Amino acid sequence: MDRRQESTLDVPFTDTNTQSPSIHLTYLTLDCGMKEDRYAFLAEWYDPTAALLRRYQLFYYPKDGSVEMFDVKNQRIFLRRTKYEDLHQEDLFIGNRVNVFSRQLNLIEYGDQYTANKLGSKKERTLAVVKPDVVTKIGDVLELIYSSNLIVTKAKMTKLTWSQAADFYMEHQTKPFFNNLVQFVSSGPVVAMELMGDEAISIWRRLLGPADSAVARREAPQSVRAQFGTDGIKNVGHGSDSLAAAARELEFFFPSKIGHGPSNTAIFTDCTCCIIKPHAISEGLTGKIVNSISSAGFEISALQMFNVDRANAEEFYEVYKGVVTEYPSMVTELCSGPCMVLEIHGTDTPKSFREFCGPADPEIARHLRPTTLRALYGKDKVKNAVHCTDLAEDGVLEVQYFFKILDG
């Protein structure tokens, strides 16, 4: 299909030259004199037809969940104020990618001081590392993270070498426990995550609890270390302790220069590929889904979050093109926000894992196989919580697509 046609399909964008009368106002004043909240962002959209980055002011009205877009260069309304249920206030933060009527918009900056103060003032990013002792309980940890109003914006399972772990813990070089700590952290896979939210640094450290798990059980029995930790070394996780440490430690695991961070743990044999779809991530279901997968006895041998471009989503789903009527919507869903990709390892996993995911249509799944992932977490045929490899022989190829090609 011609991309120009595709991008304007069903979309109430306007071609008029109407100037936006309200564009520089922070509030809209309604007839009754009440003020209505309006959040403003600067957003970029890559227009594949023109091979251009286009800039828009994006407005979000929380009262009725409507959006409006203003073309910055041409100074005209691009999208009239329209209700759009797939965009949520929680998705509106700088650095995130959101989907507005099939356009993936990168949120670059807050559009005004009011929005920055209201939505951005306390937003922080921090590094969380789930240490080797509880990687198998990653679902539980994710559930706690989401229930504390933090969201995961990056994630990668990796196995550090001794020297990488020593570099990471450089500040503890002179401590008596340094060797044991480095040995432990490099003894198995860890999951590094970027967490985002209001006061993320202190919230995650409070969630972890005191460093010594025994002390945690005494002083903070609800904390992660109290619940899952063993002692002072095997203490579940790491959390940055300041803004500066967070910036440095995030750069260690998620360097801005692609391909320079610690590598993923994919093994590319006897495996199948599971993608937790963007809608499920944005609904906060990540922990529950990962938990269901582990509780059913499946081994997660690699895990990583990806922001998939439209071109890559089209390529990944190529085999469904012309075969499945939902193909275009599947592509749109996959690139509408971050997704989490898992390598599930074990003999015969492509078959057994596909059965565990259930029929592609969640409505049918709820009738026929009510305990499957799609029955539990899916909404419709496109937003059906997870993708899983269809054909056994494609398992390795799909895992390679993400963990070899896109993580290159």
Ligand code: ADP
């Ligand atoms: P936190 O992880 O809470 O920031 P620290 O930065 O003080 O704690 O220490 C880093 C890690 O070193 C701890 O998470 C723990 O695994 C280990 N550690 C700290 N203190 C001790 C100790 N006294 N004995 C053994 N291990 C320790």
Ligand code: MG
């Ligand atoms: Mg520390």
